[in-house]
Amino acid sequence: MKxxxxxxxxxxxxxxxxxxxxxxxxxxxxxxxFERKGIILFRGFDLDQHDILTFTNQFTERYSRPDxxxxxxxxxxxxxxxxxxKDSYRPYDMPLHSxxxxxxxWPEVIWLYCNVPPAKEGATxxxxxxxxxxxxxxxxxxxxxxxxxxxxxxxxxxETIKGKGKGKKPWISDMLGVGGYLDWxxxxxxxxxxxxxxxxxxYSDKFCFSNHLLADLHDELQIKEITMASGKAxxxxxxxxxxxxxxxxxxxxxxQQGDVVMVDNIRFMHGRRAFEKGDPRDILTVQTARASxxxxxDTRPH
Amino acid sequence: MVQKQYDxxxxxxxxxxxxxxxxxxxxxxxxxxDSIGHMGLIAELEDSFDISMEMDxxxxxSSYEKGKEILKKYDIDI
Numbered sequence: 001m002k003x004x005x006x007x008x009x010x011x012x013x014x015x016x017x018x019x020x021x022x023x024x025x026x027x028x029x030x031x032x033x034f035e036r037k038g039i040i041l042f043r044g045f046d047l048d049q050h051d052i053l054t055f056t057n058q059f060t061e062r063y064s065r066p067d068x069x070x071x072x073x074x075x076x077x078x079x080x081x082x083x084x085x086k087d088s089y090r091p092y093d094m095p096l097h098s099x100x101x102x103x104x105x106w107p108e109v110i111w112l113y114c115n116v117p118p119a120k121e122g123a124t125x126x127x128x129x130x131x132x133x134x135x136x137x138x139x140x141x142x143x144x145x146x147x148x149x150x151x152x153x154x155x156x157x158x159e160t161i162k163g164k165g166k167g168k169k170p171w172i173s174d175m176l177g178v179g180g181y182l183d184w185x186x187x188x189x190x191x192x193x194x195x196x197x198x199x200x201x202x203y204s205d206k207f208c209f210s211n212h213l214l215a216d217l218h219d220e221l222q223i224k225e226i227t228m229a230s231g232k233a234x235x236x237x238x239x240x241x242x243x244x245x246x247x248x249x250x251x252x253x254x255x256q257q258g259d260v261v262m263v264d265n266i267r268f269m270h271g272r273r274a275f276e277k278g279d280p281r282d283i284l285t286v287q288t289a290r291a292s293x294x295x296x297x298d299t300r301p302h
Numbered sequence: 303m304v305q306k307q308y309d310x311x312x313x314x315x316x317x318x319x320x321x322x323x324x325x326x327x328x329x330x331x332x333x334x335x336d337s338i339g340h341m342g343l344i345a346e347l348e349d350s351f352d353i354s355m356e357m358d359x360x361x362x363x364s365s366y367e368k369g370k371e372i373l374k375k376y377d378i379d380i
Contacts, residue, residue, distance in 0.1 A: 062333065104337065158338050161315075165345030170357045174330070174337045182341055 064287035082283035096269035098210035102151035116282035117255035122275030129208030327366035
C-alpha cells in the first residue's frame with residue numbers, strides 16, 4: 001500500500017499498490033497512522049458496502065446505538081445513512097460539527113463510506129480541531145476553558161425501550177456530565193449535557209476544539225438551548241471568529257465510489273457542502289462509540 | 303411465580319437467556335445493561351409488579367441480587 005499526506009499537519013490517504021483487499025491491511029499500521037494523523041482516507045480498495053462492519057469491527061469495542069433519524073442499511077443496525085434529512089431536502093451547507101457531541105454518546109471514531117458519489121458538489125468538509133484551537137484568540141480559549149458548555153436536549157426514546165414505561169423517571173447516564181429524566185409519556189429523553197468545547201487530543205497533549213457550537217440549530221432539532229454551564233450566553237462574536245478561523249483551514253473531501261474515511265471524532269469536526277436536489281449522493285456512516293485501541297479501551301491490543 | 307416474574311423482566315429487557323441470570327448479572331456486566339437497558343429493565347419491573355419505583359431505588363438497582371432487596375420495599379419477596 002502507498003500512504004500520502006492530506007495536509008502537512010494531519011490526514012493520510014492509503015491506496016493499494018497490488019492487493020486491493022482492504023481487510024488485509026495490517027491493523028496496527030492503521031491504528032498507528034490514525035492516532036497521529038486523525039483522518040485516514042482508504043481509496044481504491046475493493047470493499048463492498050455490505051462488508052463495512054467486517055472492516056470496522058477490527059477497531060471497535062462498541063458501536064453507538066443508531067440515531068433514529070437515520071435509516072439503517074441491510075438490516076445492520078449500525079450501518080446508517082449519513083444524510084438523515086434526505087426526505088426533507090435542505091439545499092445548503094451543513095456546518096462543521098463533531099458527531100453527537102451533545103448526547104450521552106460521543107463516538108470516538110466515525111466511519112464514512114461512499115456508495116454513490118455526488119454528481120455535483122456535496123463534498124464532505126473536515127477541519128482539524130487542533131488547528132482551530134491553535135488559531136483561536138486567547139480570550140476565546142480562556143472563555144471555553146473556564147467552564148463546560150451546557151446543551152439542553154430532547155432526544156426521542158430509543159426504539160428498544162419505547163412505550164415500556166409511564167411518567168417521568170430519572171435518567172442515569174454512563175457518561176459523566178449527563179443528567180436529566182426520561183419522559184415515557186412524551187417519548188423523550190430530556191437531558192442536560194455538560195461537555196467542554198475543547199478536549200485533549202488522543203495522541204498529543206494538545207487541545208482540540210470540537211463540539212456542536214457552529215451547527216445550525218434549525219437542522220439539529222434535538223438541541224433546545226446552548227449556553228455555558230453557568231447559564232452565561234456564548235458571545236456571537238466568538239462564534240463568528242471561530243467560523244472565520246475554521247473556514248480558513250477547512251478541507252473539502254470530494255468523494256469517489258468505494259472511499260472509506262476513518263475520522264477521529266474527538267479531534268475533527270466535519271460538515272457537508274450543499275448538493276442539488278435529486279443528486280444520487282449516497283454516503284453511509286458507522287459510529288464507533290468506543291474504539292478497541294487507544295486511551296479509553298479495555299482491550300487495548302495496540 | 304414472583305421469582306419467574308422477576309426473571310422474565312430481565313430476560314425481556316435484555317433479551318438474554320435464563321442462564322445469564324444470577325450473582326454475576328450487574329449493571330454493565332453485559333452490553334445490554336447500559337443506561338438505556340437500565341431504564342428498560344425498570345419499566346419492565348414496574349409494569350410486571352404494578353409498582354412505581356422511587357428515584358433512589360432506580361439508582362441503587364445495580365444488580366440482579368440487589369434488585370431483590372430493593373423490591374422488598376414494595377412488598378415483593380423474591
